[in-house]
Amino acid sequence: MTRFFISIIVLSVFALPMLALAEATSGDVNNRRAQLEAELAQLEREIAEQGAVLQEKQKERVSLERDVAILDAQIEKAKLSIRARDLSIRTLSDDIGEKADTIVALDDKLIREKQSLAELFRKTKELDDSTMMELLLSSESVSNFFEDVDDFASIKEELRDSFVVIADTKATTAEEKTRLEERKAEEQQLRQLQVFEQNKIIAQQKERANILKVTKGQEAAYQNVIKTKQKTAAQIRSELFSLRDSAAIPFGVALDLANFASQKTGVRAALILGVLKQETALGENLGTGSYLTDMHPTRDVPVFLKITETLGYTAGSMPVSKQPGYGWGGAMGPSQFIPSTWACYGGFINTTTGKCGKGTDGTYAGPWAYSEAADIIRRHTGKSTPSDPWNNKDAFMATALLMKENGAAAGTYAAERLAALRYFAGWGNATKRAYAFYGDGVMEHASFFQNQIDILGN
Incomplete structure (x- = not known):
């Protein structure tokens, strides 16, 4: 019973x-x-x-x-x-x-x-x-x-x-x-x-309406508009290139940085510029946040504090991406790397394992330390100081390195677009239709910048 x-x-x-x-x-x-x-x-x-x-x-x-x-x-x-x-x-x-x-x-x-x-x-x-x-x-x-x-x-x-x-x-x-x-x-x-x-x-x-308004639908008038918009090489070089959480720089300077990163990684310069342009456009919609309220508290904050300490920055004064309403922000600088990702490129290691990921306790608590030998960005740029996510040269190189890792160096349209999608959504979500706009946007920007580069090369 x-x-x-x-x-x-x-x-x-x-x-x-x-x-x-x-x-x-x-x-x-x-x-x-x-x-x-x-x-x-x-x-x-x-x-x-x-x-x-x-x-x-x-x-x-x-x-x-x-x-x-x-x-x-x-x-x-x-x-x-x-x-x-x-x-x-x-x-x-x-x-x-x-x-x-x-x-x-x-x-x-x-x-x-x-x-x-x-x-x-x-x-x-x-x-x-x-x-x-x-x-x-x-x-x-x-x-x-x-x-x-x-x-x-x-x-x-x-x-x-x-x-x-x-x-x-x-x-x-x-x-x-x-x-x-x-x-x-x-x-x-x-x-x-x-x-x-x-x-x-x-x-x-608005652009469509403006074209029709200015030209009144006349082809000859449109050709005149195109001619007046055509720029000289000097004008192209001096035009400002906007960057996320950083001051705008002349396009010529941005191109030099992209070319340098391209030579080191094999990723097309126009594509590097396209990714940074897309990240800047996204930033205009989200705005700037603070690590105190917008950054993942266990995954990223411990690394962020070590990064800012190593670079001599005050953590609370450094701009990061704003939390998008649900989930977490906290991405840093023009390349928009979160701290736990930057660690793997910028030389920050969890001392319990000697690697850039989680520690022996399964968390990102650390303690963390900077290792020059592990600083991949510094090795490629030739700098004598730790890599800095808010430094333009380091940010351009970081973007190029991640895009190379994502497969962009293959150089085909499909490979570059997929690499851009992986940059934004990760490998697991890169093929989701909901994120396709990012890859399309990067490639549109890259096409525009390639045209500008070709004009400068002639």
Whole structure:
């Protein structure tokens, strides 16, 4: 009878959570996801069509009709990207709801497991309180005595199993909560990107309207506008190149820095400039923050404090990227590296391991130290001081090194675009349609800068 009671306890622990988890992944959720994925696939086809139109138009001779058509295609592509990102946000929202339900089910399961454990302890105590002599002298039969002994052993075994189940449930719950946090951060990032894309569309629409207003739709008038906008090499070199969290510098200086980094890494100079231009554009939308409120407190702050101390800066006065609403900011300088990433290029090591990652305790707590031998950027620039994320020469080199690591040195359009996407979203998210705008934007900027470089070379 006791053994039957134990079985009921154990079954209640496992069966009920399975029902709850099954509800969390119901057919309705799966059907909705399939519908969103189908809509997203259709939008991706339409985006690809607009991309093909853009490529064909850009091959044509410069004309009013061509350039208006290019702007129209860019605007339409951006609108489609916004719609596609909206679908991605809706999918993420569903995932967030599903993860939240899973966590609730796991929490309920943990409560039941603890209740079951308490009941097992009670039964153990009941059997433990009865000594062997008491049981032998009792009115119970010998067969009942040995049944109680078997029950005692069985309960001990169930106790061990229950401890294992509770530990597994806690670990699973922690994993689900981490995934939930990641989904929320990704959703917020996509919402911020929507604002960026909307502003881009507004700028393109204004440019289109201005062209038609100035030329009144006349090709001859447009050709005159183009001629007046054509710049000499001297004008190109003197034009200011804006940088994230740093003063603007003449384009000629920026090109010299990009060329130097290109010679060391094999990454095209125009592409390096394109990445830095895109990062600056994103920064204009997010703004500047502080390490105290915007930086990841356990992953990045310990490294950041060591970086600023080594460079002689006051940590609180150094600009970093603003937290985008959910998740963390804290990226530094023109190249926008977070401190834990800069550590691996700028020579900062966790003294417990001698490497730039987590310590032996599994965290980024440190202590941290600067190592000249580990400073990859310094080795490439030839500087005599530690690499500095707010120094332009170091920032250009850092961007080039990461782009090389991402595959940009292959030199093809596809390789460069993918490397840019990895720069922004990491290797795991680089192929997600929601982030495609970044790769496209970098390549558009790189094309513009390559044209400027070609003019300077003639």
